[in-house]
Amino acid sequence: MREKNIPPLLAQEEVSKILNISSQKLEEAYWKGIIKNYQKHNLEAIQFRKGLGSMESGTMVVNGETIQVIRGFPKIRRTLMLKPTLKKHFLKEVAVEEKMNGYNVRITQIDNDIIAFTRGGYICPYTTRKAKEILDLDDFFQENPEMVICGEMVGTLNPYVSHYYREVGKLGFRIFDLREKQTNTPLPMKEKRDLLEEHDLEPVRLLGIFPVDEAPEKIIEIVKDLGANNREGVVMKDPMMQLEPLKYTSSQAQASELEYALSYPFDLAQAFLFSRIIREGFQAYEMAESTDELSKRALRMGESILYPMLETIRGVENGELAAEDLVIEVKNQNEAEEFIRHLRDLKVMATLVEIKDGKAVIRRIHQSTNDKVKNYLHGGLY
Amino acid sequence: MREKNIPPLLAQEEVSKILNISSQKLEEAYWKGIIKNYQKHNLEAIQFRKGLGSMESGTMVVNGETIQVIRGFPKIRRTLMLKPTLKKHFLKEVAVEEKMNGYNVRITQIDNDIIAFTRGGYICPYTTRKAKEILDLDDFFQENPEMVICGEMVGTLNPYVSHYYREVGKLGFRIFDLREKQTNTPLPMKEKRDLLEEHDLEPVRLLGIFPVDEAPEKIIEIVKDLGANNREGVVMKDPMMQLEPLKYTSSQAQASELEYALSYPFDLAQAFLFSRIIREGFQAYEMAESTDELSKRALRMGESILYPMLETIRGVENGELAAEDLVIEVKNQNEAEEFIRHLRDLKVMATLVEIKDGKAVIRRIHQSTNDKVKNYLHGGLY
Numbered sequence A, B: 001m002r003e004k005n006i007p008p009l010l011a012q013e014e015v016s017k018i019l020n021i022s023s024q025k026l027e028e029a030y031w032k033g034i035i036k037n038y039q040k041h042n043l044e045a046i047q048f049r050k051g052l053g054s055m056e057s058g059t060m061v062v063n064g065e066t067i068q069v070i071r072g073f074p075k076i077r078r079t080l081m082l083k084p085t086l087k088k089h090f091l092k093e094v095a096v097e098e099k100m101n102g103y104n105v106r107i108t109q110i111d112n113d114i115i116a117f118t119r120g121g122y123i124c125p126y127t128t129r130k131a132k133e134i135l136d137l138d139d140f141f142q143e144n145p146e147m148v149i150c151g152e153m154v155g156t157l158n159p160y161v162s163h164y165y166r167e168v169g170k171l172g173f174r175i176f177d178l179r180e181k182q183t184n185t186p187l188p189m190k191e192k193r194d195l196l197e198e199h200d201l202e203p204v205r206l207l208g209i210f211p212v213d214e215a216p217e218k219i220i221e222i223v224k225d226l227g228a229n230n231r232e233g234v235v236m237k238d239p240m241m242q243l244e245p246l247k248y249t250s251s252q253a254q255a256s257e258l259e260y261a262l263s264y265p266f267d268l269a270q271a272f273l274f275s276r277i278i279r280e281g282f283q284a285y286e287m288a289e290s291t292d293e294l295s296k297r298a299l300r301m302g303e304s305i306l307y308p309m310l311e312t313i314r315g316v317e318n319g320e321l322a323a324e325d326l327v328i329e330v331k332n333q334n335e336a337e338e339f340i341r342h343l344r345d346l347k348v349m350a351t352l353v354e355i356k357d358g359k360a361v362i363r364r365i366h367q368s369t370n371d372k373v374k375n376y377l378h379g380g381l382y
Helices: A013-019 A023-032 A082-089 A125-134 A138-143 A189-198 A215-228 A251-263 A265-286 A291-317 A333-345 A367-377 B013-019 B023-032 B082-089 B125-134 B138-143 B189-198 B215-228 B251-263 B265-286 B291-317 B333-345 B367-377
Strands: A035-040 A043-048 A060-063 A067-070 A093-099 A103-110 A113-118 A147-154 A172-180 A206-211 A233-237 A246-249 A323-329 A350-356 A359-365 B035-040 B043-048 B060-063 B067-070 B093-099 B103-110 B113-118 B147-154 B172-180 B206-211 B233-237 B246-249 B323-329 B350-356 B359-365
Touching: A013 A023, A013 A060, A013 A067, A023 A035, A067 A103, A082 A215, A082 A246, A093 A215, A103 A125, A113 A125, A125 A147, A125 A172, A125 A333, A138 A147, A172 A189, A189 A206, A206 A215, A215 A233, A215 A246, A215 A251, A251 A265, A251 A291, A265 A291, A265 A367, A265 B265, A265 B291, A291 A367, A291 B265, A291 B291, A333 A350, A333 A359, B013 B023, B013 B060, B013 B067, B023 B035, B067 B103, B082 B215, B082 B246, B093 B215, B103 B125, B113 B125, B125 B147, B125 B172, B125 B333, B138 B147, B172 B189, B189 B206, B206 B215, B215 B233, B215 B246, B215 B251, B251 B265, B251 B291, B265 B291, B265 B367, B291 B367, B333 B350, B333 B359
Parallel strands: none
Antiparallel strands: A035 A043, A043 A060, A060 A067, A093 A206, A093 A233, A103 A113, A103 A147, A147 A172, A233 A246, A323 A359, A350 A359, B035 B043, B043 B060, B060 B067, B093 B206, B093 B233, B103 B113, B103 B147, B147 B172, B233 B246, B323 B359, B350 B359
């Protein structure tokens, strides 16, 4: 019934051994679409579209000079209530790092080439190029060839999550983890920061290491402060990195994500709405806000839901496209087109608007929002 | 493979003929759970859990002295934008009836017995009993045995949607359609109202019949006014009832539905959120509100999302159950228990709290909200 032509890399017995997943299971996963054959940028690999066994979604098994496993970045779970959760989850101390609003990138060296993977295990040509421009990684990887640098690509010239940070500006990379290729074992907090400093590589900000008992109160203050400065939130870690990290975000972050999602309601809102709203509920509860603070939070939430919708409806009525313009730096048309091809691989509909002063403007189209808003404006029934 | 013991009623060739659906298709639908065997209250019937062919969801094929088809009440679609939609949809005139906030009931006579079906085709024992108490239907059904009375059960002693209407109080029934059993053909607006008047039966309020061109403006005023009085909205109909009716609701109705849903966020919110928010977006756009009006709408929306969540979290923290108390009138314990059994048939978890002064308090428990809120309060991860 099913054809037997599975990709050559997957057919190698070694792969099954390295991953500790039976050949039969791997083959099954292949036919189910859990793992895919990936051939891009002179690289042959198996991409994990979903988790399988102990392999995280985003894991890449690369067929280089040797077979190498670049593990997916583990999903960081969220706390809705700091106080009970930190007490339950951590042992003595909690290290608090800033969670920045950008996109998750793993940088590693494969056969003397530096490659940047985005969350799902795609090689982003722009990210790979920029990582090499921004960072001087040769020494680091010479000394640590088995290491994966995990960090956030942030800034405004950012095709995925454009956010302005004063200290970053156009584009920057901040590192939160150093992990071992095959095992995904992270370095402890201090070793990581020491090693990064030694190589002049920039970590995310460490906002403090607190005893578990004091941590919730401190973190609430930190997160309020971050929110007031339009920053996202925190990741809380065991300093020894032996426990799963947790994340927690500011009300402003929730609001701005709602705002973004509701700008393209029929493309993004359904996936975003519920969880952001739940976060707000528990945060407001834990922060024990005054009537006035609550009312401000309610208004912020309502506005971040209502106003972007109105803006989009108005735009579509005026003949505009429900779309967002991404700006990236390019040296030539080729680089822009390469990136657009990459977006299309991700099923993102995008077109090149213009190239000017070394910057390409790429339009990401939210088609469902366009079609549905237009339909309702023309009398379509809901 | 599949067993052949389909229910006897379904096996009758006559059923297939009456419904104009082949025996094979009916049988398939039975195995898929689209239609079910229904035996309650001395009635044997086939219940349509979903639509099939031209039969609406909620249709009941009843095995009485003859086989009778009580068609499901047709889903009324919604307009998000009155102006373009009414123009596109209606011909000359639009009749505007009030949409009341209660639950949809079809009352009909089967073998000299009066029976009330709720939306899904269930026989609600409370509704059936109350319909007979509230309404004097004998004459009507003597003269119109082939008619189905479609209306809204409203008021506070209402186990499904308790809402206070000054003119109703505890419990009342307002009729919006008279339809023919087998064909579901509705009477035209005027004939319907004349026939109801003749029999002293109360219709929903007719708020006006407008030329299509003027209708949107009039309806916006009407709906604003209804909203300000905490009333739900309107149903717009072709006076001849030859076109599909449409519905449109007030911002206050959206807010109060959000409020209800967010009181039990892990049971109800996901299904409610998106559509209510979309309605608010288009309504705010069409009503071309001032900055001040928009801000009020945003605050109303934010408050109706945030505050009920807080209330529920607080309650669960204090050891309360996330539950709502329904109050119905009963003559004895038996009637209360019968109604609870009915709720359990609907997969609603409910317990009897007390019976006092002829009223039964029935607690409907929202289990997921209880469990999840408790879990997060005790440090569970999201």
